[in-house]
Amino acid sequence: MFNSTSWPKPVPDAQVLAATPVDARHHKTPKPIAQQTEAAGVPIRSIGVSHRERIAAHLLALEPQDRYLRFGYVASDEQIHRYVDQLDFDRDELFGIFNRKLELIAMAHLAFSGDPNCINCAEFGVSVSKSARGRGYGRCLFERAVMHARNEGVNLLFIHALSENNAMLKIARQAGAVVKRDGSESEAHVHLPPADFDSRMTELFQEHVALTDYHLKAQVKQFWAVLAPLQELRQGVRSAHSRFRN
Numbered sequence: 001m002f003n004s005t006s007w008p009k010p011v012p013d014a015q016v017l018a019a020t021p022v023d024a025r026h027h028k029t030p031k032p033i034a035q036q037t038e039a040a041g042v043p044i045r046s047i048g049v050s051h052r053e054r055i056a057a058h059l060l061a062l063e064p065q066d067r068y069l070r071f072g073y074v075a076s077d078e079q080i081h082r083y084v085d086q087l088d089f090d091r092d093e094l095f096g097i098f099n100r101k102l103e104l105i106a107m108a109h110l111a112f113s114g115d116p117n118c119i120n121c122a123e124f125g126v127s128v129s130k131s132a133r134g135r136g137y138g139r140c141l142f143e144r145a146v147m148h149a150r151n152e153g154v155n156l157l158f159i160h161a162l163s164e165n166n167a168m169l170k171i172a173r174q175a176g177a178v179v180k181r182d183g184s185e186s187e188a189h190v191h192l193p194p195a196d197f198d199s200r201m202t203e204l205f206q207e208h209v210a211l212t213d214y215h216l217k218a219q220v221k222q223f224w225a226v227l228a229p230l231q232e233l234r235q236g237v238r239s240a241h242s243r244f245r246n
């Protein structure tokens with residue numbers, strides 16, 4: 001769900017909380033990166049203006065119920081196009097997971113706050129294609145976004161979700177988020193620790209791996225695209241040969 005124009009007010013004790021390690025505040029260990037799932041090591045790359053079409057295709061493929069969960073209302077195709085057209089790639093950060101055909105199968109939007117009362121805040125939104133759910137991609141995107149947010153100096157991350165959105169709220173809770181339910185809607189916020197050497201190096205490394213993976217997939221796709229007409233030609237010659245013999 002997204003409404004980056006009206007940023008929630010930071011909770012009154014935000015500064016106190018921000019100085020307290022996440023684990024100590026919530027007395028539980030946030031769930032680590034989806035190491036136990038097949039998503040471990042899934043390449044997640046940042047995506048930019050050149051991916052607008054793929055972003056639109058991914059979002060337009062979401063069913064009404066998923067559009068409702070993602071945006072807080074059943075976004076029409078036109079509203080999705082408007083959302084995609086208005087994405088600000090200079091201000092915000094978007095992340096994507098691509099399949100072999102280079103279709104965008106999961107994406108996250110980390111929107112940085114423009115509110116002077118909440119300058120170190122950001123909001124997270126995510127969607128995973130139906131066929132790719134339950135593999136840990138949602139959680140991995142969340143963790144990728146958290147790392148980037150930390151490295152950009154964000155210390156408070158918001159997630160707006162419908163109260164019925166168990167998957168999203170689970171991801172948030174397991175990351176140590178405080179979830180406040182307000183009827184059909186819930187707001188989760190998680191305090192992020194400051195960036196450190198590890199978060200910076202890990203982000204650089206993961207981005208590099210993801211870009212390499214993306215370019216390899218692009219080359220393979222191109223290779224098959226070149227090969228396909230040749231295959232057709234070969235097939236045509238073979239059929240002509242067999243017709244000639246008969």
Ligand SMILES: CC(C)(COP(=O)(O)OP(=O)(O)OC[C@H]1O[C@@H](n2cnc3c(N)ncnc32)[C@H](O)[C@@H]1OP(=O)(O)O)[C@@H](O)C(=O)NCCC(=O)NCCS
Pocket residue numbers: 001066067069070071124125126127128129132133134135136137138139140160161165166167168170171
């Ligand atoms: C929410 C969403 C992103 C989750 O993506 P996903 O890749 O399927 O989630 P993951 O596989 O990372 O699962 C995360 C956790 O949620 C749990 N989960 C997944 N689907 C669930 C469901 N329908 N009900 C309850 N829990 C669920 C998983 O078991 C996992 O918990 P675990 O690690 O303890 O096993 C995806 O369902 C989606 O795109 N929904 C539509 C858009 C949306 O709701 N966006 C969020 C609002 S911004």
